[in-house]
Amino acid sequence: MKWLTALLILLFAGAGVGWLLTSPERVSPDQLAGITPDLKLGEQVFYAGGCASCHAAPGAEGDDKLILAGGHSFPSQFGTFIAPNISSDKNAGIGGWSDEDLANAMLHGTSPEGQHYYPAFPYTSYAQMNVEDIVSLNAFLKTLPAVATPAPAHEVGFPFNIRRALGGWKLLFARSGWVVTGDLTPEQERGRYLVEGPGHCGECHTPRNGLGGLDLGKWLTGGPNPSGKGKIPALTPDQLDWSQGDIAEYLKSGFTPEYDSAGGEMVDVIANTSKLSDADRAAIAAYLKLPQLAAGDASD
Structure with a gap:
């Protein structure tokens, strides 16, 4: 019976550790x-x-x-x-x-x-x-x-x-660090903060795994539309052939370099980014042109 007692102790200890590890965190x-x-x-x-x-x-x-x-x-x-x-x-x-x-x-x-x-x-x-x-x-x-x-x-x-x-x-x-690392200019750092933080761009523009977690190795490379219709486009510089000025203007007016206009969910996004400062829109654009993103590996 000693083995049964030991097994029960291990089971209860494991359950206790699991309970602690899954406890909600607080600031x-x-x-x-x-x-x-x-x-x-x-x-x-x-x-x-x-x-x-x-x-x-x-x-x-x-x-x-x-x-x-x-x-x-x-x-x-x-x-x-x-x-x-x-x-x-x-x-x-x-x-x-x-x-x-x-x-x-x-x-x-x-x-x-x-x-x-x-x-x-x-x-x-x-x-x-x-x-x-x-x-x-x-x-x-x-x-x-x-x-x-x-x-x-x-x-x-x-x-x-x-x-x-x-x-x-x-x-x-859950992550607590930046996806893109390395030496960045202050403008690029501001863009990183806006894109990876409050702007939560990766939540739509990055594919997910079977459990709903973001595939950070494919950061901002696009993914299936949750509605089941079409695909959400990539934002990496090798896939989005726009200049920084083009990106900043799109975030302000909703017009593409081809003079097309934003559609779908991006209409709401532009309604928000148009309220930001020119400097913040330029910072987002600077971040999206980072070579780390084009390489398909966001970490340095």
């Missing part, structure tokens, strides 16, 4: 201490992050894009995810969230209740953001209209509805 309150929110910065982060693209009503225009009631659906092989209400309403939205709550959500994919968020919320990219931007974003979000109607729940069945299992997914696919 340290010290990381947020002394940060003064900047509403102008928060507004720029809002547009850089494309918050309205998912959380405003589909097809919303003008000021309606600032009504963040959620409800937009995102079908996948794991179920259908519904964008939540992130308006300033304290019950249906996130108006009651502290800076720490938003930082936990964006940097670690952890809810105020201590549950894992599904990675349909692109926290694997937001994890690259600095806390100053997140604190300022939270302040800006609180200035937007409150919507008292909660968004519908996700339509996710077993076993994908087991939230704790997402801790294992994070162990495999």
Whole structure:
């Protein structure tokens, strides 16, 4: 019977280690201490992050894009995810969230209740953001209209509805470092921050594996459209034969070098990037022309 006792001890020890490893992470309150929110910065982060693209009503225009009631659906092989209400309403939205709550959500994919968020919320990219931007974003979000109607729940069945299992997914696919490394100019570093962080460009323009994790070895090389129609194009310089000026202009006006205009989901993206500064659009363009991307190997 000694072997059975030893086996049980090993099983319980393994379960305990697994439970600890899959625990939701949180920021340290010290990381947020002394940060003064900047509403102008928060507004720029809002547009850089494309918050309205998912959380405003589909097809919303003008000021309606600032009504963040959620409800937009995102079908996948794991179920259908519904964008939540992130308006300033304290019950249906996130108006009651502290800076720490938003930082936990964006940097670690952890809810105020201590549950894992599904990675349909692109926290694997937001994890690259600095806390100053997140604190300022939270302040800006609180200035937007409150919507008292909660968004519908996700339509996710077993076993994908087991939230704790997402801790294992994070162990495999969550990242805390840059995809592109090496010596970069300040402009390229800014572009990297915007593309790999709040802009979360790789979430759509990078193919995924069978478990839904990004294939970082094929960073920004395009992938199948989740809608099942067509392909999302590559952004690497060997595939996108545009100059830096062409890219920056496209992000501002939506016009390609051939005088065609953006279509599909890119209409919403351009609505956001057009609100950024010329310097930030130029920085994104500088990043997308990096030779590391053309080589198909984003790491140095």
